[in-house]
Amino acid sequence: MATVIKIYALFLGSALLMFGGGLQGLLLSVRGAEEHFSLIALGLIGTGWSVGFVAGSIMVPRIVRNVGHIRAFSVMAAIGTVTILLNLLWLNDIGWILLRGLSGFCFAGAAMIVESWLNEVADNKSRGTIFSIYVTINMAASTVGQMAISITGTAGYIPFVLGAISFICAILPTALTSSPQPQPLQSAKLDVRLLYRTSPAAAVAAFATGMASGSFGTLAPVYGYQQGLDPSGIALLFAIAAILGALAQIPFGRLSDRIDRRLVMIGLSGFAAVVGLLTVVINPGAGWVMYVLFAAYGFAAYPIYAIAVAHANDFARDGDFAKIAGSMLLLFGIGNAIGPVVASVIMNVWAPVGLFIVTAVFHALLAIAAYLRMRVRESVDVSDRAPFQPVSDKQVTPETFVLDPRGDSDAPEFEVRREAPVPDELMETADGEQHVQGSSTV
Template sequence: MRRNLLPVMALLLGTLFLFLGNGLHGLLLPVRGAAEGYSNEVLGLLGTTWAAGFVLGCFVAPKLVMRVGHVRAFSTFVSLISVNALLTGIIVDATWWVALRVITGFCTAGTSMIIESWLNERATNESRGMIFSFYISITLIGVVGGQMLVGVFDPATTILFMICGIVYGFAVLPTLMSTAASPQPLRSIKLDLPLLYRNSPVSFVGILLIGIANGAYGTLVAVFGSRAGLDATTIAILLSVTIFLGAVMQFPAGKLSDRIDRRYVLAALSSLAAFAALGLLFFTPSDPLWIFVLVGTYGAAANALYPIAVAHANDFAKADEFVKVSGGLLLLFGIGTIIGPTLGGPVMTAAGPYALFAVTAVSHLLISAYAIYRSRTRAAIPAADRENLPNLPITASPISSTPEGLSLDPRAAPLPDQEEIDENEPMEARA
């Protein structure tokens, strides 16, 4: 274990700092924005534009990396993220914040793709599962740790924005400390919507709706907390509990879906998430304890849906199509994540902060209904013929992953060996 992890510890350390910054900045902006009196629509756009930039980065970043090299591209992306974090503390203006979030999302996709390709290059068939597990665990620890920092200092001051810029600055360590000449060339996954739908209608529709629900919740739950009278520390703990319970739920939900029709598991978890959301919507509990119970139940159920939907799609895919299918679903999730906050903001403005859960409840009820309907029209793959979900944690927010990260999953086919590229070699000489 130690022998397998030592070569990638520098990269994992950089990943920790990157996601510490993501967690801190992603929660700080809506909390500070709510305190500044920004509308729900504007605060929703902070998530919409970040997700749009991230999805765009998955397509465009590989081309930029090929032009200037991994080290230069990574340093540029991190510098822009750090500058953006500092600018949002200096220029407290809704228009600037929304515009800067596009750049942050784009650069986050670029940095994540570079780290993931570097990890993939250093992984072997024997160590891929371990490295994948540590990588996902570190991203979860980073996001939760960053969110908890919001409760340590006053969000109304600039200190958290400065801390965020410093944390992002440390994320450049992977490229400075890695001894590899260069990771393998980045890949851009093409989104073939007809193929994805033919392969698995439930996964296609389900992933889109999961993206809408998770996008609305992930972006606006801090706004909900502020409007409901919770302080910054309570909001940070609430989000952290949601992520933690979502990570814990992966194991029992995955094991159950390996034994029975995955669509039944999707329907059951979606119904549970909808039930918790409707409880928040119609009973509007004022006691923080009940808010924690219902939101925790919601997070545990909602955050377990994505990997099961992906696994269901791969049950019907060919053995060599894992990365293509999963990558397409990842980008489809990103489209849903763009739609979710755009819908959630106006709904909250029209019907109050608890109306956020109307968007998530409707999305999950549709998932449940469609999964049950499709289970009546298409037979399930026998459990003996399915590939079990790996016993690994999955990110609570898949949009923080990129198509490069899919190659680290033990279910992915090994990549062919490629020659290392010298970053200092002229581009003409590589042709």
């Protein structure tokens, strides 16, 4: 607890980042619809964020190595602040797409630097506590940021200025913290083939949840706006989904510690697909049915990514967790970039409710893929699993997985420790074969 108190400033910095990120994401979707941007343009704004965020996760560590943590963080915070203000001054769809990509890049870098400081002060005893508090703060601050537009509205300059203030104030923790300069940031060491060999189900889950999450997060506010909701109603709609999704992580995560995690993914994905189809069939107006459906969707869809990460980690060799998680981040980011474009085309051709065709299809495909994998490969024994840890499927960086207590904190730079030349008995292969050399716990 003393360590937690010592680093309260870093938690505050993370909260300010997530507050600004939550506010900006919802604000741009709704304000863009009010400015009569096309659905394709609104989808590409979401794509720009995802591309920028993944690029930042890969490239920012090089910048930090050249100029140091504090200078790099100052640059990221300053550019992020300028970017959201330019969103106000440059009300143009092409401009917003470009600015959103730059914003995603800077946000990834700033978040990674805060996480690296948290990782620096965490030891093996406090890592789990710090990680849990950090994830809880991120989820809560992002939701509060979204709710802020119910007070500020989306018209005028106030919400943009509030977001800019939040971003620039996040620089204070790095300036005031007494913690030593962190170790170099961890680049995302990507090995999608290793991820697929380790757990095909987790690879499919990362891409499918990215498609659904990117589509929902970018265009569901537009759907709500076109159904006649005001900014306050849209903010409440997303808050309900986010809160229930956060609350659902613990019980479903603990359940996945006791049974085959793929069963939990099948149940949640299947339920999310059903909710999507019901939304398409019912096409609710701006009434209580819409709030119920959004709440049910958040409850089912939001925990899936964290359970997929846990499932991949069950089969990972010592030292491979961060590399596998980084590959999941890449696949999730690709899905996050493609999803809004696909959904915007369907919404444009079909109807606004066509958004939920995309979420339903990809959740259904995930449920089918997880079921097929269960027929090929048995689950890892409960005693060999690392406990589930909540992970948000938004704003996850490689440094998040370094901080994760399931990772190998003694293996910097995401390097694999060559303790065995062949995969161990927990390695899940695409054809379902099982190797019997060695053993591994993470």
